[in-house]
Structure formats: C-alpha cells, structure tokens
Amino acid sequence: MEQLNEQELIEKLLAGDEHAYRYVVQAYHNNMMYVAKSIVGPAIADEVIQESWISILKALPKFEGRSSLKTWVLRIVSNSAKSRLRKESRSVAMGDASDLEMLSLPADRFHENGHWTAPPKQWNMASPDELLSSEELRDIIYKTMDKLPPIQQSIVSLRDMEGTPMEDICKILDVTESNSRVLLHRARAKIWLEIERYQGNQNVKL
C-alpha cells in the first residue's frame, strides 16, 4: 500500500477497497484526532471524526487535488469540528492568549536577569542518529507528545514529523502563523526537556 501514489489511493478508496481504508486510517487517524480535539475538546472528538468521514467519502469523487489528500481530509475535520461548535453555540478557543503568554521553558530555569539557573546538561547521546538509535528515547518522545495540548500535538506532528507546509497547518487549525510558531516551539521545548531529563538520569546511573 505504501507504494501507491495518491491518485491510485483515491481510486481504491472510491472503489471501497478495505485495504485502502485501512491505509488511510492508519496514516491519518491520529492527526484527525489531534485536529478535532484542538477544536472541540476530547469529549466529542470521536463523533466529529465520524461526521468527518461521512463528508469525506461523500466529497471524495469531487476531490480536485489542489492540496494533498491528507490536508484536504484535515480541513474537512476542521470544518466539521467548527460547525459542531457553532451548533452547540460554543466559541472556538484555539491557541488562546493565555497559552501564548506561558514560557517555553519552566521559569525556574532562569534567574531574574535572564541567565540560566540550571544550564542545559551535557548529552551523552547528542546527534540525531544517536537519539534515534535509542528505543527508550523514541518512547519518551511519544509519551511526551501524548501529554501535550492537542493543538501542539497537531502542529508538531504535521510540521516536524510530516513536513506539512506551515501555511496549510494554519488553515487547518485556524491559527496565525506567529501563534503556530510559538506553539511549535513550545512543543519542541517540552520534548527537549524530557530528553534532557532522560539523559540526566543516564548520567546518574553511570
């Protein structure tokens, strides 16, 4: 299934091919969930995903390929989530200001004059290759990601893991480019902190 180009994948989806369904669910589901949760919160995200899939399968014959299939799918999730909020007369609260005022690193890492109180520790595993070779570290990254606010999960997954253009991400999540950059940095900083903590513990053990 990996070798299929997008056109072939779409044809298979239109034909109702179960393997193609499985492929897109595996590849898109978590991102669909992050986006839905960012907009409506965790309680009804599942329902929004089901509503989205109905819209997606209905609209697929008219898909024009102006964006990637994944971006198109995620925009439908975003629209379903927003219309759901409107129905429930709730306002969209994404990447709100209170979240943006927070620092990317804990305040106690710095003195009042802005110098490090606890400077970054030396890493035993410093290169990406070394970091990638540790399964434990990969688990730590995924676990940290699990704990991030959904909007940060969306942005770090779409931008850093999948290379989606920032412009598309901003449209999907309805955030400005500057806010999305702040949220991306915040997510990366939390992951950095956990890697640092892990490497620090390794040093103690040695």
Place this chain on the structure above:
Amino acid sequence: MLSCKDISNIASDYLDSNLSTFMKMKVKMHLFMCHRCRNFVNQLKSTIDTLHSIKTPSPEKSVIDRQVNELLEIAKNLKNNSKKTNDP
C-alpha cells in the same frame, strides 16, 4: 543584548530561519559568547532533526479495526442512498 531566557524563547525561529537579519545577528552574537545557550540550541536542533526522522505515532490496532469497520458501514449507506435516489 538578548538574555539566555530570550534565546530559549526564540531558538526555534532562529533554527527555522524565521528571524530578521538583525535578530539573527543578535542571536549569533549571544551564542558566540554563551556556551550554555550554544549547548541548548544544538540540543534543540538535534531534537528537531530527530522529530523529522520519526513518524506520527500510529493508532492502536483495535482503533484502526473499529474505524475501518465504520468506514465500510458509511460507504455501504452512501451507496444505498445513491441507489435509492437514482431509482425512479
């Protein structure tokens, strides 16, 4: 002068080349003098490069199975509905 705390807040913009030439120069000057921040920025870069090399986690198999079944069900209903509307 940028403080270490400032650097910690704009390190991603620096690494992603989203700073003005002037700000970029100010960051470079700070990094030249501060090995702690140099350390931080290098480590953050490794973190980002690592994120580039791993995939979004996949859903659990039970989640995939359930979702695929729902898709098959949705597709069946859509087909039935379109048949009904096409029938005279």
